[in-house]
Amino acid sequence: MQEQLDKALEFANYRQSFAIQRKTLKEKIDAKLTYGFSGGIFKINRSLLNFVEMLIAKGRTENVVILDVNDNPILVEKLEPFRDEIFDRYFTATFEYLEQYQKIKKARSVETLLEV
Amino acid sequence: MSKGVLLFAHNNRQIDYVRMSILAARLANKNLQVPVSLVTDPSTMDWIKESNIEKNVTDTFDKIIITQRPEDTKNIKNYRDGSNNTPAPFTNGNRFSVWEHTPYERTLMMDTDYLTLTDNLSQYWDVDADLMISPCYNDIQGMERTGYLDTHISETGIEMLWATTVMFTKNETTKVFFDLVEHIKTKYKMYSDVYRFNPTLYRNDISFSIANHILNGYQNTKDYSLPDIFSTADKDILVDVNENRLKFLISQPNNEYVATTVSNKDVHVMNKFSIMRNYDKLMELAQ
Numbered sequence: 001m002q003e004q005l006d007k008a009l010e011f012a013n014y015r016q017s018f019a020i021q022r023k024t025l026k027e028k029i030d031a032k033l034t035y036g037f038s039g040g041i042f043k044i045n046r047s048l049l050n051f052v053e054m055l056i057a058k059g060r061t062e063n064v065v066i067l068d069v070n071d072n073p074i075l076v077e078k079l080e081p082f083r084d085e086i087f088d089r090y091f092t093a094t095f096e097y098l099e100q101y102q103k104i105k106k107a108r109s110v111e112t113l114l115e116v
Numbered sequence: 117m118s119k120g121v122l123l124f125a126h127n128n129r130q131i132d133y134v135r136m137s138i139l140a141a142r143l144a145n146k147n148l149q150v151p152v153s154l155v156t157d158p159s160t161m162d163w164i165k166e167s168n169i170e171k172n173v174t175d176t177f178d179k180i181i182i183t184q185r186p187e188d189t190k191n192i193k194n195y196r197d198g199s200n201n202t203p204a205p206f207t208n209g210n211r212f213s214v215w216e217h218t219p220y221e222r223t224l225m226m227d228t229d230y231l232t233l234t235d236n237l238s239q240y241w242d243v244d245a246d247l248m249i250s251p252c253y254n255d256i257q258g259m260e261r262t263g264y265l266d267t268h269i270s271e272t273g274i275e276m277l278w279a280t281t282v283m284f285t286k287n288e289t290t291k292v293f294f295d296l297v298e299h300i301k302t303k304y305k306m307y308s309d310v311y312r313f314n315p316t317l318y319r320n321d322i323s324f325s326i327a328n329h330i331l332n333g334y335q336n337t338k339d340y341s342l343p344d345i346f347s348t349a350d351k352d353i354l355v356d357v358n359e360n361r362l363k364f365l366i367s368q369p370n371n372e373y374v375a376t377t378v379s380n381k382d383v384h385v386m387n388k389f390s391i392m393r394n395y396d397k398l399m400e401l402a403q
Contacts, residue, residue, distance in 0.1 A: 013374060020257055020366060020376040024346075027254070028381045031236045031343060039244030041340060070340060072244075114363060114377050 017110045025100050032093040035086060038075065040068035044086045044093075052083045117285075119241050120178060120220035121145075121152040123228050126185055126207040127160045130195060131388050134164055134173065136228040139395065141176050142402035144232040148224075151178035155210075155217050157185035181217045186210040191318050196350035197389035199371065211279065211320045212298040215291055225282045229391060230384045231362075233401065236343060237281070237382070245340035246289045249324055250278040254344035256376065256383075257366055261349070269322045270313035274329050275336060278345045279320040280384055296327040347384040354390035357397035 033044040042048060048066075055064055061080055065073045076082045100116065107113040121144045125133035134156065141152035154177045156164075161182055164170050173180065186209040193206035214225045222241055226232070240248060252275075253266045269276045284290045300307050300323040308315035311326055329336070348354070351367040362383065365373035385391050391398065 016368075016374045017376050020374065023258055024256065024376070024378055024381060027346065031234065031381070034236070034239055034343070036239035036241070036243055039242060041239065041243055070338060110375055114361075114375055116377070 014108075014110050014113070017113050018104065018107075021104050021113055021116065022101075025097065025104065029093050029097040032096070033089065035089060037082065037085075040072055040074035041070070042066075042074075042086070043069050044090050049086060049090060052079060052086065055079060056083060117221045118219075119150045119222045119224075120218075121148065121150060121224045121226060122155060122214055122218050122220070123152065123226060124155045124208060124211060124214075125160060125228055126157050127163055128204045128207060130202050130204040132392065133228050134160055134169070135395065136388065136391060138169075138172060138176050139391070139398055139402065140226065140228045140230060140232070142399065144224075144226065145176075146402050147232050147235050148238055149235070150224075151220075153177055153179040153181060153219055155181045155183055155213070157183060159185060179219050181219075183210065183213065183217065188318065193317055195388060197387055198351060198353045198365075198367070202389075206317065208320060209301060209318050212294045212301060212323070214282070215284070215286060215294040218286060220286070222285050223283065225279075225284075227280045227384065229386060229388055230280055230345075230382065231391075231398070232382050233378075234380055234382055237283075240283055240340075240342060243340050246287060247282070247284045247293055247328075248340050248342045249282050249328065250280060250343065250345045251275075251341040252344050253278055254346045256346065256348050256352070256364065256378070257374075269311060269325055272312045274311065274325060276321055277325045277328055277341075279324040280345045280347075281342050282324070283342060293327055293331060296330060297323045300326050343382075345384050346382060347386060348378075350386040350388075352387060354385055354387060354394055357394050357401065360401065362398075 035042045035044055056079055062078060064076050064079050066076055068074050103116040104113060107116055123137045123140055125137040127133050137154055145152050164173050186207055188207045188209045189205050191206045192203050194201045194203050214223065224237060253262060255261045264271065267276060304318060305315050307326055313322055348364050349367065353365045354362060355365055356363040361377040361379045363377050365375055368374055
């Protein structure tokens with residue numbers, strides 16, 4: 001019985017470490033998806049990516065106003081370089097997220113978690 | 117516009133803030149690619165000379181600004197190191213003077229226990245806001261360890277900002293702000309009655325929060341702010357630094373600890389003793 005309890009406590013300890021690692025990783029990626037541009041701050045997410053791509057598809061590529069995280073209007077003079085920058089940052093960050101997340105998911109003990 | 121980081125370091129007998137500031141400065145300089153200056157006092161300068169680290173200090177800092185040491189001898193704080201407590205003067209009552217002392221047009225003022233391990237704060241230099249402060253504390257483990265007094269200045273008070281990182285442009289608007297912070301410090305007891313907080317220990321976080329509240333027309337407003345202060349508490353212990361990873365023991369109820377690591381993420385390490393124990397390894401991160 002004691003052995004089972006010890007195993008359960010060890011697993012609980014592992015799950016706590018896992019939860020902290022996952023939270024830290026998520027916030028790390030979130031910071032990488034924060035983009036300061038032309039006096040504003042943008043959160044690079046699917047909504048922003050879609051909106052910018054849609055504007056370009058509609059031919060609105062210059063002097064476009066986009067609302068930032070505080071709903072302040074930010075003038076983007078050239079939208080295509082802005083699109084390229086946010087896509088680049090998004091893919092870099094999300095690939096890193098995937099890579100790191102898989103590592104912590106595969107780690108089955110506190111010791112291996114700490115090596116991630 | 118010139119940009120730079122400004123740190124304050126006033127040593128006490130228990131905490132060597134100057135050595136911590138060298139570490140914080142080297143990390144900020146490496147990751148933010150801006151110069152870093154230091155505000156200190158004559159007695160701390162004497163210690164720098166006696167300890168033979170003068171060259172290290174002059175090599176690290178862009179400018180060294182010597183000012184009067186704040187009279188905070190009665191401002192005693194319990195510095196924790198895991199479960200141990202060490203009372204010592206908390207000498208940081210002159211942060212309002214950052215406006216006067218900064219040699220930069222755009223300044224990032226940081227605590228010396230804030231380790232800049234990324235370039236994330238670089239995103240904020242050109243934000244169209246005169247003043248930005250971190251809006252909240254972000255505990256490494258999450259909200260379950262965050263008390264109401266980590267997010268508010270008192271049980272009935274306003275939301276607390278964290279003056280661990282503050283970015284501002286030197287202009288007339290921000291002068292009004294920092295003058296107001298000085299006024300609040302001077303009349304701290306009176307403001308504690310008005311804003312209903314415990315005045316026993318002077319905290320910049322509280323003065324900055326009140327000044328911000330007053331200048332926003334006595335209300336909370338949604339405005340630009342710096343990122344949350346990702347923090348380990350002083351009861352947590354930094355046990356090792358290895359290959360870019362900071363290994364922490366995170367305090368749990370019943371005197372237990374959970375291990376975790378942090379890498380490539382800015383982190384506020386409140387346990388200053390554990391920074392000093394891992395000083396050389398942390399300095400390697402700044403190479």
